[in-house]
Amino acid sequence: MLKINEIFFSIQGETTYAGLPTVFVRTTGCNLRCTYCDTTYSYYEGEKQDLETILKEIERHRTPYVCITGGEPLLQKEVHELMSILCDRGFKVSLETSGSRSCKDVDPRVKIILDVKTPDSGAADSFLLENLNFTSETTEFKFVICSETDFNWAEQFCRQHDLFEKFCVLYSPSYKEIEPRWLAEKILHQNSSARLQLQLHKYIWNAEQRGV
């Protein structure tokens, strides 16, 4: 059984899968409390569901893309079984995690999106460095940038761990806190190798809506 906050069908707004019709499985519970969190409803709300019920709901939407998100999905061990079954059934599975829990047992067929928390998130130092050992060429790193301090911190983190050389690194402006243009100029002027990412879904629907 997994405690699930919601399962919904929408357009992927982030990562290199941005724009693709995707089924989102949002698990309940998070060990962090980021200052900009837009899914506070996922902290406690949800219902326990067995894997067959979850799989049936996913398959109903007839898209190959499934994103496991939260909350923090890795707080619930059974999420590993769910992701493996989805891979066995031919789905392209991505996992969004803060990297504050070990990714050791994540099925290697899953695309891991590591959302490394910056100082202004209020959850800096939550990233487990051991997770750098459980990456693959499909892994992507994401940083939500809230300020110049965050930008400089992210740049240093990426350079220190050679992330730009090995992975796709995404910088997102914190929604309504940082202008996309400010971040674009910062990336250009600082000669960063990060890829600017706008949270597409927030421009299509308003922040409270998640799609259909």
Ligand code: SF4
């Ligand atoms: S990790 Fe995600 S769900 Fe958890 S507090 Fe931060 S933004 Fe919210």
